Amino acid sequence: MPVGNVNLVKLNAVKGIKIGITEAHVRYPNRKDLTVFEIIDGATTAVVTTQNQFYAAPVQLVREFVKTNSPRFLIINTGNANAGTGKDGLERAKATCQALAEKTGVNISQILPYSTGVIGEALPSDKIIAGLDDALANLTDDNWLNAARSIMTTDTTPKGHSKVVEIDGITYTVTGISKGAGMIRPNMATMLGFVATDAKIDKSLLQDILVKSVNKSFNRITVDGDTSTNDCCTLVATGQTGELIDSENHPHFAKIYEAIESVMLKIAQLIVRDGEGATKFITVKVSGGKTTDDCAKIAYSVAHSPLVKTAFFASDPNWGRILAAAGYAGIDFEQSKVSVSLDEIKICERGGLADGYTEELGQMVMKRPEITIAIELGQGQASDTVYTCDLSYEYVKINADYRS
Amino acid sequence: MPVGNVNLVKLNAVKGIKIGITEAHVRYPNRKDLTVFEIIDGATTAVVTTQNQFYAAPVQLVREFVKTNSPRFLIINTGNANAGTGKDGLERAKATCQALAEKTGVNISQILPYSTGVIGEALPSDKIIAGLDDALANLTDDNWLNAARSIMTTDTTPKGHSKVVEIDGITYTVTGISKGAGMIRPNMATMLGFVATDAKIDKSLLQDILVKSVNKSFNRITVDGDTSTNDCCTLVATGQTGELIDSENHPHFAKIYEAIESVMLKIAQLIVRDGEGATKFITVKVSGGKTTDDCAKIAYSVAHSPLVKTAFFASDPNWGRILAAAGYAGIDFEQSKVSVSLDEIKICERGGLADGYTEELGQMVMKRPEITIAIELGQGQASDTVYTCDLSYEYVKINADYRS
Known part of the structure; x- marks a missing residue:
């Protein structure tokens, strides 16, 4: 039983983000375990990843890909962390990205893969690839709560939060989800966190925002002091609001930053509230x-x-x-x-x-x-x-x- | 239930050390909770203590006293750690030393106090002082096993070891006892460890021996990662064997060092074997x-x-x-x-x-x-x-x- 109020507010759609979900049977039958985010062209994306030296295969790809290209898809599986899997693990992670790239006509490096679950077992990439069509078929902007549910492992409750702020007549939305309940002492990253806003934010500023807000949220929680091999927090700015925010001096910056940090803090604290066995x-x-x-x-x-x-x-x-x-x-x-x-x-x-x-x-x-x-x-x-x-x-x- | 073989070998007397034990009712009735070591005049003593910033009041006195004088008595109580007790705790620790000093005619700084048990409660120094006469009355060289029992707190089994080595016709004895089962991640010291040998060892060499052997034993064990406020390991060389060992080049040094380290390692490992709730x-x-x-x-x-x-x-x-x-x-x-x-x-x-x-x-x-x-x-x-x-x-x- 999680501690305190873990009811979620309505998770608002973020213009420019669609989410598709399916059952790929990665580890267990009859549960949604594969989630695909589609990100609109022109968005900016920032990522922070685990400092664990045994970072998982997908973490390695996320780091590489986000440097060289603008992500168009995120592909997330539960049930298997694809960590401690050596070279074979890297090949399997790549294979899932490659398959999705072919189906969607984007470059492989525009796809960021995320895995969470048991460590040290081979990722059933064939099952994930087999599930892609179905996930792509149900892409919709209204799937945030379902995504929060489908990325759960030992979590007992989905984790998400959403904020809407109006500045100078523009309505900005920030929505985020996270997962994690054990192996929690993120270090420069959380277990898995996905946050998006429809604001248009310069890529390097977005990275600063992410690092700063992660340090006040995901990097300030601990359940058991164990830092996962797979921690990643991803922040996407879809740019659908038009107004470019390219510096901390922009008049809209402070309020948007505050909204992002408060969503991050909320979904980070939800991880602690749902900490394995937590009563306080x-x-x-x-x-x-x-x-x-x-x-x-x-x-x-x-x-x-x-x-x-x-x-x-x-x-x-x-x-x-x-x-x-x-x-x-x-x-x-x-x-x-x-x-x-x-x-x-x-x-x-x-x-x-x-x-x-x-x-x-x-x-x-x-x-x-x-x-x-x-x-x-x-x-x-x-x-x-x-x-x-x-x-x-x-x-x-x-x-x-x-x-x- | 401790893990593996925790039966003790016979704990040999160490010439120059006498131990007295009594029930002082520090916390619980009907248990031996006060132990006094008498150390013969002319012995050398080395101590390492916790690196916890919230070191207990007795730890502060041990550090001061061992610098200025040659200890003649150790006084050890269980049931109360006298830690987190501020100035009042220091006064109470001093009062017990002062009382023992008066009864035995030595200087207060020749008495090293050790406390273990609950943190943050006032040490019942009056009860300890009231118990001193009885402890002094039963001083004997044959009390090592009883002492191992009387310093236990959450320990389920007494911890001790003993070695005898013969070098060039001289028989050296090393005997040690320890306590601890939780709050165990010693840092430059153990919970409580008392080791004595009848060898005659130069004081600064004895300190080197202690630091080196603690680093291979008490500083290489962990139960829960918690470093206690009261950790102390004390090594006494009573000098009753005559031959002065004053450098690592002395022909007897290597074997004596090995005996001390092996006793330390054994009593350190016994702490892990008796780790709270340990099954492996x-x-x-x-x-x-x-x-x-x-x-x-x-x-x-x-x-x-x-x-x-x-x-x-x-x-x-x-x-x-x-x-x-x-x-x-x-x-x-x-x-x-x-x-x-x-x-x-x-x-x-x-x-x-x-x-x-x-x-x-x-x-x-x-x-x-x-x-x-x-x-x-x-x-x-x-x-x-x-x-x-x-x-x-x-x-x-x-x-x-x-x-x-």
């Missing part, structure tokens, strides 16, 4: 650090600690575990300047127990499904925030059972 | 790296991955998770040169599936209680080894229940 949604806010990077490291150290995560699962205000995890982040600080709060309750002051804190107050906060841990370091002015969930029996069960 | 003992060996540090980082990345650990718990040869964890260690390597084996079964070659590997072979190995993951990077000549355990329901249960 935890925000870890570190402030008063010397640098943002210091704050992020401490926040991640707390967010990754199995001892912190199991204490939250048990609603046990064992705050010493939070201090301990902050302390081993590898960042120098004076413990006597540190204070820690859980929501409105101050637990720790000057490195020791806060005046007036009682176990009952701690317990009261820990029982909530959504909790903010605020750590004030007292060493500087920087701050950063990371989102995570607790660690439950269910996490072990899901990951001990996955594949069987 | 896993050795992660990374070779073919450019530097030892690269290899250690990759080994730790694999050893920490919740996805790898749950796969081992499930006996699921989901080797893609091993690749993925190796890949996000932050170390550059070419995946096409990497091979991975589980015990004698080669799973991955040139970054892809190895010829002849079958799921059945993988399954066969994964069912074993002790498994070696060997990762050959093919980039250089360095290697390193880390020891860990799997992640089970039981780990979550223990850590969600601890304190209640």
Whole structure:
């Protein structure tokens, strides 16, 4: 059961994007597992990918292709990650792109492939190729929610968000979907995220927007600290609104950026809310650090600690575990300047127990499904925030059972 | 249930060390929770302590005292870590040392205090002080096994080892004990380890020996990646054998070093075998790296991955998770040169599936209680080894229940 409100708003169509979906039987029967995005000619596309050295075969192609050409199609399969598959994996990924290129009359390098699922097994590229006709036959601009569903693996709920902003009489739409529930500590990318806007945005500016907004969203979430081999986040600007936005100084830039970042943050947080076995949604806010990077490291150290995560699962205000995890982040600080709060309750002051804190107050906060841990370091002015969930029996069960 | 053989050899007395134990009711009734070591005058002592910034109050005193004086007593309590306790915690730790100093006629700085247990609660120093008379009354050289028992917290089994070596007609004894089962990823120290030898060793050489052997033992184990606030490893050379060993060139050095390191490694591995909820003992060996540090980082990345650990718990040869964890260690390597084996079964070659590997072979190995993951990077000549355990329901249960 995901934590908190995971009902989706209506996922608005984005002019210039059509989506087709089918059952290709990649791993399981009777489920949609193949999704094709068609992107209108003239759109710009930006991508960030995993920093895992064992990046999957499709990730390698995405990196190559997006450099040399403007993507016209995205092809996404679940059930098989095509990672740890060596040269053969690369051939199979290429074969699916080649088949789609032939069917649509575009160049192979205009097709970006994405795979997610089990690692180390051969991609059944023949099945994917066999499914292409059907996916192409049902291309429609109204398929975002279905796509959110068809890219799920261990996810229990589809993830998407949509925003409409009006600026100077122009209506801009931003819609995005994501998937992921485990193996989540994206590093410069998420599991899989696809976000599109009908704005017309210069390609290099679009890349800046993506990197910046990913760093505030997908790169600030963690479920289990594992960084996937297949993480990719893709941002498409279809250019259907006419007005070219080519710099941060353009009068429309700020609002559009804000809409994109808020969609990203929402679909990133939905991944944490649906974290494998999650029962709590935890925000870890570190402030008063010397640098943002210091704050992020401490926040991640707390967010990754199995001892912190199991204490939250048990609603046990064992705050010493939070201090301990902050302390081993590898960042120098004076413990006597540190204070820690859980929501409105101050637990720790000057490195020791806060005046007036009682176990009952701690317990009261820990029982909530959504909790903010605020750590004030007292060493500087920087701050950063990371989102995570607790660690439950269910996490072990899901990951001990996955594949069987 | 600990993994594998955890029966202890006879823990030989070390001439110059006496140990007294009592029930001080620090947290629970009816259990030995206070241990006092008496060290003969003229001994040398070396200590390494946690790198956690939230080091506990006793750790601060150990660091100060060991610099200025030769320890004559160690005082160890379980049930309360005296960490995250600010200035008050420091006063309470000092009070216990002061009381013992007065009772024994030594200087306060000749007493090293150690605490382990729950973090963030006030140390009941009055109870500890009240227990000192009884602990001093039963000081004996034959108490090593009892001491191993009395320093346990969530440990299910006492941890100790002993070696006797004869060199040129002199019989040297090395005996050590340790405790720890969770919050285990020591960094320059273990949870708590106490090792003594009757050899006479120059103080600065003893420190070198300790640092070197800790780096091969306590600093190469991980249960959950959490580094404790209280980690300390203490090595005492009582000097009762007469012959002064003052350099690595001394003819007795090599054999004594080997005995110390092997005792350390044994009691470090016992911590992993007794890791909270552990059902498997896993050795992660990374070779073919450019530097030892690269290899250690990759080994730790694999050893920490919740996805790898749950796969081992499930006996699921989901080797893609091993690749993925190796890949996000932050170390550059070419995946096409990497091979991975589980015990004698080669799973991955040139970054892809190895010829002849079958799921059945993988399954066969994964069912074993002790498994070696060997990762050959093919980039250089360095290697390193880390020891860990799997992640089970039981780990979550223990850590969600601890304190209640």
